[in-house]
Every structure is written in C-alpha cells, then in structure tokens.
Amino acid sequence: MNTTNPFDEIEQFLGRTPFAGDRAWGRDLRTADIDVAEYDDELVVMADLPGFDRDEIDVRARDDRLTIAAERDAEREDTGRRYLRRERRHESVTRTVDLPRTARHEDATASYRHGVLTVTVPLDAVDPDEGHRIDVN
C-alpha cells in the first residue's frame, strides 16, 4: 500500500497546521529540517539527513543558492513486510537555501556525521554594496 494515508492528512489538518507554525513546513516529507546560522565570516547550514550514505548526498552552490539533495534507493516492496507505522522521510529529499551575495562558493566545505550534514560557506568580509555608497561631505 503505497498511497498516502488519508488519516495522516486529517491529522495534519487537525493537529499540526494551526499550532506548529514554521514546524509545519519542516514536516514535509520531501524536505529536511535545517538550521542556517550566519556568522561574521561564514554561513553554516546544518541539515538533518538521517540514514544516508555520503555518496547519496549532493551539495551544490550556484547563483546565490545552496541546494542539498539526498537520494537513496527505494525500499524493495516485499509482500511479507507490513508497515505498522511509517513516519520517516523516504527516498529523496531536497532543500534550497539562499546564500548572501558575499558567499565564496568555491571555498565551501561539507561534512556528514551521525546523519547530520554540515555545510560551511565562507563570507567575504566586505559587502560589495558598500562600494557604491557615496559619502556626503
């Protein structure tokens, strides 16, 4: 039985949307929960991606956007196996984060440990916009 459980949807409608706030967005099965922390000289993105291998995770920085994609093989359908509960995110997960204009994509690094992906993007100290400001004498 691969179809979405209608009761899950009712549950979501009843229980989650009004109370959960931002969390409701994070509950989407095709996304991942992330933290994005900006420090003076770097942007640190941490994403919960439990149960992946390193080579199943793809991280790309392009056009001021960081895209995290993780994909694993679909679980084999076995008639002898029956899901009593199925809450975990499955198969493919994608998440996009806007990067500041000062981000140095080429120097970004990523690591994966205990099911958590950490991407560190260095930021240039000087905002390029500052060069356009005209001082008033």
Place this chain on the structure above:
Amino acid sequence: MTRRDPFDEIEDLLERMGREFEELGGTLEGTGPEVPRFPGARDVDVDVIEDDEAVTVVADLPGFDADDVDVEFRDDALVITGSREEATEFDVAGADAGDDDGGEADADAADAAGDGAHEADDEVRYHRRERRLRSVSRRIPIPEPVEADAATASFDAGVLTVTLPKRSPDDDRGHTIDVS
C-alpha cells in the same frame, strides 16, 4: 488477509492524537525547562515494520552518538530516548567562528562591532532554526508479543534499528503457571 483494516487506522489515529494531547498536558504541568512542545511536533519519526519473524522499529535520531541513545522495552512498548546537552553544536560552531576572527586584522573587529549593533548582542544570526537540538524520547507500543531478551539494536548514520523477534505460540504456552 494482509490488507489493512480501516478501523485499525482510525484506532491508530486516535492513539496518536491521544499521545499528542498527552504531550501537550505534559507541557502544561511543566515537565522541565524544555522548549514548549507543539501537539504534532513529533520528537522522533519512526517506522514500524512487521514480517513473519520480527517487528522492526526504525527511528531517526540525527546528530546523536550511539552512546546518547537508550532503548528499553517495557509494558509492551519500546521506549527510545536520545539525550544531549542543549545546543552543543551551536556552541561548537560559535567557538570556531570566534577563533577565525581572532586571526584577522582590526578592521574585522570593527566590522563585528558594527554587526553586533544591529543584531542585538549576539554575533550569530539564525536564518532558520528547525532542527531539534534537545533531548528526545518516544514510546512505541508493540502490538505483537515479542522476545524482548532476544532484541537486537544497531545505530548508523543517525538511524536506530531495533529488531524484536516475535514470540511463537509455543513459547506462550511455556509461560503459563501451573496451579498445584
């Protein structure tokens, strides 16, 4: 008949809703200095899979060490707990950023002060904070009789897998107590 009975699903829904209200009640009573829980914000996402030999529970616990994860079977339910100190990862990240700043010229220090002025007194600015960084726990009722003593558990890439072998009907007979 492997097809799922819709009434099971209603029962399951009610059970889950009940648990969520329990969680809400727990917050009202003040169980600890935790972030308030929202009904529906699950602590731990689990799959429970049944086959002929066993009931397997798979739980997502990203960011935990194996040492931080505790599994217990009691009252026909599996209780999974992940403990960690609050916001450890942020502290580490903050320390790293601080170290980097230390090596830079004075101009950076001035920049940092400027940033601090419009970002309150914190040098880090969070664009998003969705990940749960506190201790978590989840109680999962196991609907089948299982051999808790023969259970096995593994933890890999933030995923806990617990296999609970089913108890065969023969074993059940062995547990009856004779009346003398």
